[in-house]
Amino acid sequence: MKGSSGPSVPEASLRRLPQYHYYLVGLQAQGITVISCSAIGRDLRYVPVQVRKDLQFTGIIGKPKVGYSVAELLVAIESLLGWNNANEAFLVGTGNLGTAILGHERFSRFGLQVVAAFDNDPRKVGQCVHGKPVLSLECLIPLAGRMNVHMGIIATPPEAAQAIAEEMVKAGIQAIWNFAPVKLNLPEHIIVRNEDLYSSWASLSCKLARRLRVPLEENASLN
């Protein structure tokens, strides 16, 4: 039993959907109203059938020989991703990264609204960062309940992340976006997304090291 909201979207498709979204917004700005899988695939470098499979999860039905309605797709993707109604979120940790996230006003267009930030540094508490109040960590639990916040963002040093996450769970938060490079140990039902920059860096760094290590002539045959 998968609930009443259709089949669950595979992680891989979920990662591509925002790319289609960004692309479709661009098309709409150019006044283009219909688009085919092959055109999307050409511009975004995916095979057309993959685009088709992904778009099927939106429930939008295309017209053979014509394509899909750009406007319909946009609405459907936003609805599928939950971007149509705002998620209010708390952010903990107002270092460099936390500050950057607070300042990224573009997020608000995609349903993410950070309503308050938290820090344990008394010099920061009481200040505003990018227009958001920085509060003491002790306020997190009482405020989350009162404001009915379901989402938490962790941008603390790794050592603090687990404790903060547990606080968030106690506060009734259901989904956590974790920017600290630690695996969080939390109850099954909490939705966690780890944004591990070291993992990404590893991928890049490994491939470059490989490239620089092997003789130049071999590079062509390397992927």
Place this chain on the structure above:
Amino acid sequence: MKGSSGPSVPEASLRRLPQYHYYLVGLQAQGITVISCSAIGRDLRYVPVQVRKDLQFTGIIGKPKVGYSVAELLVAIESLLGWNNANEAFLVGTGNLGTAILGHERFSRFGLQVVAAFDNDPRKVGQCVHGKPVLSLECLIPLAGRMNVHMGIIATPPEAAQAIAEEMVKAGIQAIWNFAPVKLNLPEHIIVRNEDLYSSWASLSCKLARRLRVPLEENASLN
């Protein structure tokens, strides 16, 4: 022909290796010198055989009934990921995100050393951000050649990303870490890693929307 550096590591393992690394550093700090797959798996929530498969790519051979040498694993992972010798990198875009990356001094421990930042805002050029000089974009190509820099980080608004990436390629840069939410169109041989925060956000947001949409009783059976 896959080059002379052993079999290429699958992306999925590559993403887990930094997690093992972080975990092993912690063990070493506690004075633990050997560790088994089952212990790693228990703490990091992976099945032991997966840990074993991943660790095999390091080339380190464990001792049955004992486990793996923590020190050996650390050295091997660092070498595999190319973290043992510094990659000098250029960063373009000194907005919130670019500033955060520049300030993340922890990266330098993992072989990433940003040597210069670039921006097209004349008010920023000539300043320093987190100790790194901000230069005019025109300096990128000549400097990259002279300093032999192979890595570029893009932290610009999406509209600028493609043009910057092309500049980087002209400058001889071989690997690009792209934080702008656009698919870059570049020659095959350029190594690109997209750090698309919207993709991550989509995954989280979709799952939370689903959770909040379905009746509470069904949540238990939802994953």
Place this chain on the structure above:
DNA sequence: TAGATTGTTAATCGATTAACAATC
């Protein structure tokens, strides 16, 4: 109509997991 494009079923591919022999 003819041809391009969608929708769908089947085949392929790669990654994860299971099973089990080898070893300290």
Place this chain on the structure above:
DNA sequence: TAGATTGTTAATCGATTAACAATC
């Protein structure tokens, strides 16, 4: 030795791609 743990081969699973019928 007995038992835990590694290393490896085979089975499973899911995602991608190929093939083809349906449709405007």
